[in-house]
Structures are given as C-alpha cells and as structure tokens.
Amino acid sequence: MLSWSANLGNFRQNLTQTGEISQRRDFRREGQELHERRLYGVGFAVRNSLLSTIESPSSGTLRVLSLRLTTSSGPANFLSVYAPTLCSTAEAKDQFYEELEAKIRQIPAKEHLFLLGDFNARVGADHDPWPRCIGHFGVGNINENGQRLLELCSFHELCLTNTFFATKLHHRVSWRHPRSRHWHQLDFVITRRTLLNHVLVTRSYHSANCDIDHSLVVRKVRLLPRRLYHSKQKPRPRINTFRINNPELREHFARAIDVALEGCPTGSATERWNHIRKAVFQTFGKRERKSADWFEPGVAELEPTIAAKRAALLPHKNDPSTKTLAALRAARSNTHRIARRCANNYWSSLCQDIQLFADMVNVWGMYESLKKAFGPSTIKTGPIKSAKGVLIKGRSKQMKRWAKHFQELYSRETTVSNTALERTHPLLTMGELDAPPTIEELRKEAVAGEMLGAETAPDMSGTVQFDGSCSEPFPIRNGVKQGCVLAPTLFGIFFSLLLSHAFGDSDDGIFIHTRSDGGLFNLARLQAKTKVRKVFIRELLFADDAALATHTEAGLQ
The missing domain is CATH 3.60.10.10 (Endonuclease/exonuclease/phosphatase)
Incomplete structure (x- = not known):
C-alpha cells in the first residue's frame, strides 16, 4: 500500500x-x-x-x-x-x-x-x-x-x-x-x-x-496476529465413584441395575449402555469438579448481569463516548457486586456443611467438603540426580538410584571419634536403676515378647517403594528394627547429649522439687526437708520431640 x-x-x-x-x-x-x-x-x-x-x-x-x-x-x-x-x-x-x-x-x-x-x-x-x-x-x-x-x-x-x-x-x-x-x-x-x-x-x-x-x-x-480464544467444550459426565463406599447406595444400585437389565433394549450396544447409564447416574450421581466453583450455584443470577454488561460493552466499542463509558462502568459495577454476593453465599453454605458434618461426626462428609474448599492436592516431585549431579530420566533408572542411595546410607558403619567422646560430659549415675532384674520381671518381659512376635534374626533387609513398584531387597547393617524399644531410648540419649553440648553453659531453665520414695501426688511430702531433691530442668524429651523450659520469654529466645 x-x-x-x-x-x-x-x-x-x-x-x-x-x-x-x-x-x-x-x-x-x-x-x-x-x-x-x-x-x-x-x-x-x-x-x-x-x-x-x-x-x-x-x-x-x-x-x-x-x-x-x-x-x-x-x-x-x-x-x-x-x-x-x-x-x-x-x-x-x-x-x-x-x-x-x-x-x-x-x-x-x-x-x-x-x-x-x-x-x-x-x-x-x-x-x-x-x-x-x-x-x-x-x-x-x-x-x-x-x-x-x-x-x-x-x-x-x-x-x-x-x-x-x-x-x-x-x-x-x-x-x-x-x-x-x-x-x-x-x-x-x-x-x-x-x-x-x-x-x-x-x-x-x-x-x-x-x-x-x-x-x-x-x-x-510486522504485526502479530491477535490471539483467538475458543470456547471450551462441555466434558462428558462421569460417575461419582466417591459415593461407592456408601453401603446404602450400593444396595440401591444393586436393585436399580436389576430393574434396568430387565427392561434393557435389544438394539445396539450404545443404546443398551445409555439405558444402563441412567440407573448408574441416578444412584451415584455425576462427579463434580474437584474444586467446586461458586459460579455454578449462582449462574441463574449471574447470567442476566453478564448479558447486560456485554450489551453495554458493544455500543462503547462501536462509538466511544462519555455516555457509553458511564453505562459500561455501571454494568461492570453491578456484575462485580452480584459476583461477590454469589461467592459469599457459596462459601457460607460450604462452611455450614462442614460444621454440620463435624457436629454429626461424619468424617467422610467433612473430608469431602474440605476437599471442595481447598481444591485438589498437588503432588510435587523434585528431579532425581546421580552422585555426579546428572539428571536421571526413566522410572527404572530412578528406582535403581533410590535403592543405591538407601543402601549406602544404611550400610555405612558409624564410627565415633575419641575427640567426640572426650568432649561428651558424663551424666550422673542412678544406682537404684542398676540393680539386677528379678525373676518376676524377666517372666513378664518374656511373655510380652512372645505376644509381640519378637524376631531374633540378626540380619535386616529393606526395599524402596517408588511409583507403585519395589526395588530388590538390600541389607541394612546399622540402626535398629522398626518398632524396637531401643529406638526412642537411644534417640533420647543422643538428643540429651546434643542439648547438653549446645546449652551446657546456659542458666535458663526451671527448678523443681522431687522425691522418688512414693506418694507422687502427695504435695505435703514435698514440703519435707529430707528426702527431697532440687532438680534443674532445661528440656523435656518425649519420643522424638523436645521442649525447652524456662521462666521468661527472653530465656526461650
């Protein structure tokens, strides 16, 4: 041109x-x-x-x-x-x-x-x-x-x-x-x-x-072509499989499917399936979106306002003026106001459903309502690299890498240096706990071990489960078995030494009066001047948890 x-x-x-x-x-x-x-x-x-x-x-x-x-x-x-x-x-x-x-x-x-x-x-x-x-x-x-x-x-x-x-x-x-x-x-x-x-x-x-x-x-x-937006086709309805766990619906489905098979047409397979599918949908319903949209419950109220906004937008595009702009802004404001109200009604109704299920102790219904509120959970997996930092692709190679990693981790011999032992502060020995066990105590421990099915085999092996498949078993040469009573005991000893090394010079903590001759809940016995010990408590251990104790907020910091 x-x-x-x-x-x-x-x-x-x-x-x-x-x-x-x-x-x-x-x-x-x-x-x-x-x-x-x-x-x-x-x-x-x-x-x-x-x-x-x-x-x-x-x-x-x-x-x-x-x-x-x-x-x-x-x-x-x-x-x-x-x-x-x-x-x-x-x-x-x-x-x-x-x-x-x-x-x-x-x-x-x-x-x-x-x-x-x-x-x-x-x-x-x-x-x-x-x-x-x-x-x-x-x-x-x-x-x-x-x-x-x-x-x-x-x-x-x-x-x-x-x-x-x-x-x-x-x-x-x-x-x-x-x-x-x-x-x-x-x-x-x-x-x-x-x-x-x-x-x-x-x-x-x-x-x-x-x-x-x-x-x-x-x-x-060079003018770039304008991006074209296509309307998304309505997906096919799917059966709500989450309701299959309901026993009442299963019984109702068994009766409904018998009735449907009796009157099933003799035409093509598509006609027969459409006839049976009605019974399925009537029983279990259609699967809704995982993240329920507030637009669908309020669509009857939102559609007229959206149509009015589009009707106001077209004259402004064809002939921009102050009058058409004011009409467009009024239509947009009305649409936003109704949209906020519909969204608020939806979330209020969903919160009431969650509270109702909680009051009825209906865990399954409360969980389904919470999934509607928070949406589907996303499973994120990080990239897997080799020991040299090369990205590994392929499920079989990734499985081998995981197995090799855990095999090296649990097959490594743990050594403690003499320097670490010298820096470890010895704890006070409680002589009353060093007494040999009695015959009755040994008999109780033996019965408890038989009831738990204790294994005496010294060798341990483990497998890695990744993406639904398991690796070949590999030996484990350090650590204790899962469920062993030594696990929390050893962890408590190690964690106590760690806290003692980290806060050994700190004066923050609490002092308590205690005695170990019976009558734990008799507070009058704690007022005695003899047989009472004053113990300094800095941390409290339970299984794999620890809590620090002090009288002031600054001491905790």
Whole structure:
C-alpha cells in the first residue's frame, strides 16, 4: 500500500500513464476537481487483494485522508497527511492540526494507528527534550512546524519511526532544498509508541522515480496476529465413584441395575449402555469438579448481569463516548457486586456443611467438603540426580538410584571419634536403676515378647517403594528394627547429649522439687526437708520431640 501527499494533478496524471501500476492498484484520493486549481492533495494506493479488508467509507479532507483495514491483529488505521509549509499562515497551520487531532481522537487507543505523509516539519536531532517521540538518529535542527508536530506526538503518545533506526545518513532524509542543496527530513511515518517494537525499519529510497521532489519513504512492520480464544467444550459426565463406599447406595444400585437389565433394549450396544447409564447416574450421581466453583450455584443470577454488561460493552466499542463509558462502568459495577454476593453465599453454605458434618461426626462428609474448599492436592516431585549431579530420566533408572542411595546410607558403619567422646560430659549415675532384674520381671518381659512376635534374626533387609513398584531387597547393617524399644531410648540419649553440648553453659531453665520414695501426688511430702531433691530442668524429651523450659520469654529466645 502506498500513500502520497503532493501535487495531486501531476502525480495522478503520471500514474494513469503507467498501465501496469493501474492494473495492480486501487487509488483513493482527496483533492480538487479537474476544473479547479490543484495545489495539494492526499491519497492511498492499495493492492486489489486488500480491497476486501477496507472498511468503507473512507473519509477525509484535502490534507488528511483516513483508511481503515481489518487485519489478523485487529483494525489498522492509516492517515495520509499533507501539512502546510513553513511559509503558510498560522491560521492554516492551526486548522490542519485541529483536523489531524480530531481524526486521532476518533480512533480507539487499542487499535493500530499509522500517520504517513509530508509533514513539512523538521524535528531535529535533539533527543533529550522529546525522549518518547524522537530517537537518536534525527537530522538537522528543529523549526516551528517541527515544534507543533512534536507537541502533538507527545500529547497522543506517538513517535516518529524515521529517527529510531541507525541507517545511513542519506537514507534518513527525503527532500533536498532547491537553493541550498541541503537534505532534510520532512516525510515521516508516525505510529503509537506501543507499536514501535513491531516496526522493522523506516528508510528513504532515492532511486524510486515518482516524478516529485520528495523521495519515497518505506516502513516495514510486522504485526502479530491477535490471539483467538475458543470456547471450551462441555466434558462428558462421569460417575461419582466417591459415593461407592456408601453401603446404602450400593444396595440401591444393586436393585436399580436389576430393574434396568430387565427392561434393557435389544438394539445396539450404545443404546443398551445409555439405558444402563441412567440407573448408574441416578444412584451415584455425576462427579463434580474437584474444586467446586461458586459460579455454578449462582449462574441463574449471574447470567442476566453478564448479558447486560456485554450489551453495554458493544455500543462503547462501536462509538466511544462519555455516555457509553458511564453505562459500561455501571454494568461492570453491578456484575462485580452480584459476583461477590454469589461467592459469599457459596462459601457460607460450604462452611455450614462442614460444621454440620463435624457436629454429626461424619468424617467422610467433612473430608469431602474440605476437599471442595481447598481444591485438589498437588503432588510435587523434585528431579532425581546421580552422585555426579546428572539428571536421571526413566522410572527404572530412578528406582535403581533410590535403592543405591538407601543402601549406602544404611550400610555405612558409624564410627565415633575419641575427640567426640572426650568432649561428651558424663551424666550422673542412678544406682537404684542398676540393680539386677528379678525373676518376676524377666517372666513378664518374656511373655510380652512372645505376644509381640519378637524376631531374633540378626540380619535386616529393606526395599524402596517408588511409583507403585519395589526395588530388590538390600541389607541394612546399622540402626535398629522398626518398632524396637531401643529406638526412642537411644534417640533420647543422643538428643540429651546434643542439648547438653549446645546449652551446657546456659542458666535458663526451671527448678523443681522431687522425691522418688512414693506418694507422687502427695504435695505435703514435698514440703519435707529430707528426702527431697532440687532438680534443674532445661528440656523435656518425649519420643522424638523436645521442649525447652524456662521462666521468661527472653530465656526461650
């Protein structure tokens, strides 16, 4: 597509003399009649293949002509411009820029906008005062027309693409002064600042013979197609298998399926399955979404408001104005208000169901309601790497890596250095616990071991379960068996030594009075002056848990 702004009479006469161009182009121009004096005019030359994308009518004046195309990235608006020269009157310049600004205001901000033509303005090379409008590759100095043009571009967030590309100097200029023979940059291609990344290059071609004193300015642009959103198809209904665990529903399903099989049609398999499926759905119901949406329960109330919002949006898109914008904002506000109310009703109802199931001690119903509230649980697995840090792919290789890891972990011999033993503080010995067990105590322990099925085999082996499969058994050479009474005892000893080493010099803790001669809950016996011990307690151990004790909050910190 070509845009020109020049002496339209001579330009149009030369174009019609070339038959090849007239067969491939459609010309749209705005100028004087044939019997009138033609000083200037504007127009477009469009390929015949693009005529179907032009939206009619294309209106304009002698200096500004608009053209609107429908593209894959949205509507594209083109303005062919011919500005007054520097020696024109101020009234002519004011009238031109008022017409141009009125045209720009009519174009929505989300649509593409391109201004093409001879602006008869020099914007200069000073980038600092106009960083959003001029690039670093301007030419010459600014004049009065350039000041007007830059003010317009700054107000509407437009930029002059000729000044943003580091082309050769003679590719940035388009007109040479007839007397001084100096080249100037008067013809610009202007677009929105947000579209500058889509412009590939803008340059002048001096070899193009258009029979005018201005060189041809070409701008290459790549517009990305607009993303298309497709409506999601409604999925097939699925049976609610979570309700199979209900014994009452299972009995009801057994009776319903017998009735369905008795009256089953003898046609195709699809007809027979559809007949049986009705009995299944009537018993167990359809599976709902794992994360219940508040939109579905309130769809009867939300659909009219959404339709009203869409009805208000269409007039604003076609004819933006203050009135249509106010109507659209009112419709949006009403939709948001009703949506918040529907969401609040949904969550309030769900909370009441959870509380009702909890009061009825219905664990299964409460758990299902909680899953609706929190949504499906996500299972996250981290990448598995080898000992050298290489990422392992494949389930069999990952299984071997896990087995090798645990085999090395449980087959490693534990050694304690002499330095660690020397730094370990010995604990006080309780002599009363060192007495040998009696015959009765040994008999009780033996009976308890037989009841628990104690194993005497010294060898232990283990397997790794990963993704539903198990690895080959491997030997375990350290640690104790699962469920062994030594496990919490050994852990308590180790953890006590660890805490003693970490807080051995700390005075934070509590003192308690205790005695071990019976009558534990007789507080009067603790007031005695004999047989009472004062014990300093810093931590309390139970199985694999520990709690620190002190009188002040600062001591805990």
